[in-house]
Amino acid sequence: MAQPKFAQIKQYIIGKIKSGEWAENSRVASENELAEQFSVSRMTARRALSELTDAGILSRTQGLGTFVASFKSQSNLLEIRNIADEIKERGSEHKCIPEILESMPAIAPIAIALGVEQDSLVYRSVLVHLENGTPIQVEERFVNPAFAPGYLQQNFEQVTPHEYLCEVAPLTEARHTVEAIMPSPQISQWLSLFNEEPCLQVIRRTWSSNGVVSFTRLISPGSKYRLGGHLTFKR
Structure with a gap:
């Protein structure tokens, strides 16, 4: 065709x-x-x-x-989008490297964020997203197993957490905050940052109709990533 x-x-x-x-x-x-x-x-x-x-x-x-435009990768702050789709729309190649996939007892801040009991079992994933071979985002996500029992069994090199969670627990609400941070040594290693530089951190909670599904930290190098958006106001 x-x-x-x-x-x-x-x-x-x-x-x-x-x-x-x-x-x-x-x-x-x-x-x-x-x-x-x-x-x-x-x-x-x-x-x-x-x-x-x-x-x-x-x-x-x-x-x-x-x-x-500037060669920094861009994500829309006003939308919850799949990073793989954003990268492909820019004509680039997306790759995901899973670093951590585990179940763990929820410490107090995670339990509060997910609306579960402290020390109850939650899922944690840490993934590194690459654009044309360059790391542009570390995604650390905590998931309520009640809404996604098969989360840790997914192949995140083939399907992103966003895609999977939208399928099993469709998104109804999201809230996020954005701030500049200095990355930890581990984050710097995952992002291949050899010189100390600020990063952009997005903290995001997502809900389905039955409750909080996930609590996520998205960390990107300030020199390689930016957030944008477009608003239209009715007159």
Whole structure:
């Protein structure tokens, strides 16, 4: 099946960026130029540019044009998304390395976060997510076994915790906080940080209709990751 024209334009732009022909912050072809080059309407060209902008690959400034965005990976603060999907949308390859998969007694802060009794059994996973072979996020997740009894048996190199939990305990609510931290030596090792640098930490709790499903820490190098979002206000 032939690839849609807007998808061809997206692959063309991603190819130019990957090859280095279009460097970070350089201006990319306009809607009119792309429409003429690919023999499509401006609307089709606009869709390609808009989807790449939403994915954090491009940035658009009214009156100035469209530019290659910073090469930091970007996650949307306003959405709960699967990191594997975000990375693939940027035209990159996602890989996950499970570092820890275990059951453990819930210490007081974890018990409170998950709404379970202290010392009751909870699941813990620590995964490192890579984009094109570069570590960009450590995900430490505590899970209530009542909602995901098969959690530790999953192959997280093939399916992310987000995907699995959305299947067995569909997300109904989430709350998160964001702060800058200095990473521990272990986090620095997992993220391949050889020089001391601040990291971005997102603390997130997720609920299903029956209660708190997971409590998660997402830690990313400040030099390689950013959070963004877009709000539209009704007049």
